[in-house]
Amino acid sequence: MQSMTNTDTRDIPATLAQITALAEAGADMVRVSCPDPESAQAVKTLVAESPVPLIADIHFDHRLALTALEGGIHCLRINPGNIGSDERVRSVVSAARERNVPIRIGVNAGSLEKHLLEKYREPCAPAMVESALHHIRILEGLNYPEIKISLKASDVGMTVQAYRLLAKQVDYPLHLGITEAGGLLPGSVKSAIGLGLLLVEGIGDTLRVSLSADPVEEIKVGFEILKALQLRSRGVNIIACPTCARQEFPVIDVVAQLEKRLAHIREPVTLSIIGCVVNGPGEAKETMVGVVGGAGENLIYRLGQTDGKAGDESLVEQVAQRVEEAAARLREK
Numbered sequence: 001m002q003s004m005t006n007t008d009t010r011d012i013p014a015t016l017a018q019i020t021a022l023a024e025a026g027a028d029m030v031r032v033s034c035p036d037p038e039s040a041q042a043v044k045t046l047v048a049e050s051p052v053p054l055i056a057d058i059h060f061d062h063r064l065a066l067t068a069l070e071g072g073i074h075c076l077r078i079n080p081g082n083i084g085s086d087e088r089v090r091s092v093v094s095a096a097r098e099r100n101v102p103i104r105i106g107v108n109a110g111s112l113e114k115h116l117l118e119k120y121r122e123p124c125a126p127a128m129v130e131s132a133l134h135h136i137r138i139l140e141g142l143n144y145p146e147i148k149i150s151l152k153a154s155d156v157g158m159t160v161q162a163y164r165l166l167a168k169q170v171d172y173p174l175h176l177g178i179t180e181a182g183g184l185l186p187g188s189v190k191s192a193i194g195l196g197l198l199l200v201e202g203i204g205d206t207l208r209v210s211l212s213a214d215p216v217e218e219i220k221v222g223f224e225i226l227k228a229l230q231l232r233s234r235g236v237n238i239i240a241c242p243t244c245a246r247q248e249f250p251v252i253d254v255v256a257q258l259e260k261r262l263a264h265i266r267e268p269v270t271l272s273i274i275g276c277v278v279n280g281p282g283e284a285k286e287t288m289v290g291v292v293g294g295a296g297e298n299l300i301y302r303l304g305q306t307d308g309k310a311g312d313e314s315l316v317e318q319v320a321q322r323v324e325e326a327a328a329r330l331r332e333k
């Protein structure tokens, strides 16, 4: 699970604060842009202080890649075909090899090579794959197999098609993402569809949800995608009904309060919050903690059994306590 800082990388305190916030939200790796020498030089301090491995994002200038590698970067995102002479490519690969640093080839539909745009007339999945294969062959030619690849487009269908095509041709790890997906809501939907389609097919090894929003939201959305597919769990998985005239307590309000109150939980606790007896008992039996709306008194469940009642005023607190107990039990296991 990855995200990317949007601070000025030269501002080390601000960048470190964002890396730390992302790590606390669950990021396994964080990417930082290195568009100039000062940013590449900042890598050394960032790597030393970061709680998670860092990836340097570099375009065109191989000297920035060398500086980041000297600074101890854990991964490089650079396209070898875009950095000029063979000599330059060899120097980057040789420095990466010395440190066993993987290189991510990042193909983006918005920046395909000119000859591919002429050949295919417009960005498309086969053009993206051809671009990726070109960069892959350069690294293979230097006998450097520490590669991962991304093929990102803002168009969901094009992205999915590109990954499917490439997955048939190479066995390298694939980093998934829908690029420039937009704001929090549309970006989350596009990412969930695109990444979801690929992940259920077994395609994809790492991912980034790209949103025009606080990068911490990218991590939260990414985990929701993985939780929905039962590929990875982190934090409370809330199952809640959409509400209707039968609801016996303000479900939407209670869910919003509990999401905030339980944001610190990292253990995979399941919680159902259901407004009435129509579906409530069934869901409560399948979750670690459950609430079923009842007239004046709502039923609370723990591990599928009824475990007390709560009026609307004490409901959030009573449920939160039981979820925290469930999390503590999981921690002890």
Ligand code: SF4
Pocket (backbone or CB within 6 Å): 241, 242, 243, 244, 245, 246, 247, 248, 274, 275, 276, 277, 278, 279, 280
């Ligand atoms: Fe309505 Fe009950 Fe269904 Fe919730 S569970 S949407 S309150 S019928």
